[in-house]
Amino acid sequence: MASLRKIDQIIQFFMRFYRIQRYKTSPNTPLSLPLNECKVALITTAGFYLPEQNSFDSNDCSYREIPNSIQTQVLSVGHKSEAYDKRGIEIDVNLAFPLDRFRELEAEGKIGSFNHRHFSFMGSITKPKPLITQTAPEVAQMLKTDEVDVAFLTPV
Numbered sequence: 001m002a003s004l005r006k007i008d009q010i011i012q013f014f015m016r017f018y019r020i021q022r023y024k025t026s027p028n029t030p031l032s033l034p035l036n037e038c039k040v041a042l043i044t045t046a047g048f049y050l051p052e053q054n055s056f057d058s059n060d061c062s063y064r065e066i067p068n069s070i071q072t073q074v075l076s077v078g079h080k081s082e083a084y085d086k087r088g089i090e091i092d093v094n095l096a097f098p099l100d101r102f103r104e105l106e107a108e109g110k111i112g113s114f115n116h117r118h119f120s121f122m123g124s125i126t127k128p129k130p131l132i133t134q135t136a137p138e139v140a141q142m143l144k145t146d147e148v149d150v151a152f153l154t155p156v
Helices: 007-016 087-091 100-109 131-143
Strands: 041-042 063-067 116-122 149-154
Touching: 007 041, 063 149, 087 149
Parallel strands: 041 116, 041 149
Antiparallel strands: 063 116
């Protein structure tokens, strides 16, 4: 994590006064199966999207569906925060959306199976109400429909 003193002064000001949401409960659920029997999906807030999809806007609460069959090098980064350093994920998408690593885990039998689709959101959303009330529940329902046991979240 970067020191606050090394970040641009406008971003420092924003971060000092940003109202952070705190939640008393967590949606975490203990696994009922061994991991090597679970179906796994990935969710990232790095703002990845496919060439045929629209990029993300600032405060964009929508999501992009990413098929499991996609080659990671075709994904584009749509994250809009000035405080986010994208250089690492521009070199290796797997740092924030480890598709290739989870494919390896599936091949090794460490996870049961890898879902046919995954999801990408925009991070750094300062007005998350549509995310909380609409788009996150939509994705949760799709994961239930797909019978996903584990959603691996990579927040950025």
